[in-house]
Amino acid sequence: MFNLQKITDKIAAGKVPVGSHVGFDSPFLTEALAGCGFDFIWIDAEHSAIDKKDIQNHLLACRAAGVAGIVRVPWNDHVFIKSVLDMGADGIIVPMVRSLEEARTAAAATHYPPNGVRGMGTRRAVNYSMWDKAEYTANEDKHIWTIVQIEHVDVVKDLEAIAALPGISGFVIGPNDYAMSMNTQEHRYTAASPEAKSEFDRIGEILRKTGKPFGVSGAYSEQFVKDWLGRGANWLCMNFDFNYIVNGGKAVLKGTHETLDALGQAY
Template sequence: MPFRLEPERTFRHALEQPSNGVGPAGAKIGLWVCSGSALVAEIMAGSGADWLLIDTEHSPNSLESVLAQLHAVHGYPVLPMVRLPWNDVVLIKQYLDLGAQNLLIPMVNDAEQARAAVAAVRYPPHGVRGVGSALARAARWNRIPDYLARADETISLAVQIETGEAVENVEEILAVDGVDAIFIGPSDLAASMGYLGQQEHPEVIAAVERCLAAAQAAGKPAGVNAFVEATARRYIEAGARFVLVGADVAILARSSEELAARYSATGGAGTTDDAGRPASY
């Protein structure tokens, strides 16, 4: 049974479409999925967010757990992106074969590294991606006609700008054919600029906004991570097209702390009914 390709599941296509309505016009609002849990990924997929970042750089994820999360979110109107742990040709091949259509490559500092990432997502003669489509979910085990010839239609590549060196080279990175978008990581950027833990430092914000302006000039979309709402809105106004505004583990940590603190502040007891059960049950 033949399957059709799904170019609409790529960032390249999605950024041309209107938002689901949770963000300002033109901005895709995303959530980070770091727990490694397919169940949590599915909960996040149903939140109404436009996109999810399934992270393998700073999270307890493996090929198997990412595959389970791609399965879990597939039926939802949300766009999954997978961040790899490194710009590595073997890892890129493996995650593409899993069926990840949108990749984010961290720590890309110059055009040469960007070109290496592009080559890794393309089959020869335009790249170096290993050919294993008969074994791969990406091609639905050779059930997608002409997958090898048309694979580029189903893949979007974003590279991460997160060092001072990358900011200095951002125009050259954006000029690389095959880089569909850039994503700015203020945490590592702040650290590389000597402001560890100070993502809101004026010089860090200025560097982020420089990258956003460069992307606009190049005609390519740029995204950014911003958990502080005022900062996220500032970056959207400055031209960010897709923004991460929260993470599953952070939402769970802060919400559980708030709930526990609320009860601790009132002596630890919630309201109960006549049978001694919590009144909300």
């Protein structure tokens, strides 16, 4: 049935759920990645060309594989969020939230009245009414993650207030965009800059005190995992579908060239 609880149960048990991103339109990539053992798939509708039908196909693959399907929507738009939730998404990640008011808008989009503005059209979300619709609508926060993405310096001042909002499940940090938001005419920052790392330490400290789970999205490295677990991250989302294709292709080509070199064969 609903798959979000597989993530939240892990977090409650002190374990670290690990997911991966997809941005291509093929649900077969989601099926394959889920089969690798990831706990969830982050379906990225912000920085990709996928449309609503593609999102639905990815969610079909997630449900078939028994993993949670979390959709990062293009923007804080309740109309788009409504349709994605009705497709059966296990959670929504709202990008570039910069204020308490924007977070309040996101929470409203994922909740039914009187707690929000989501329209009633559950359909696939409750397996076409074969699951308990009344239970689903009465326990939105149990079945749907409403995640605020921290990727701009403006939001830090409001983090504690956002965490206290009813309907906000947690947070995810986008290190690259956050570092870019620190840029000035005089200085350009990257996620590896000491100043950015200091900001991430501060964010981790604030979020740990709120008690709300938070995660991070990025490219895998041993140091990346160590850094963010040290800051208190509860979950990780590592690498995109294209990373596996490109890295795998490079590895095969490199190995083949090394073998050809050893044989004295030009290429």
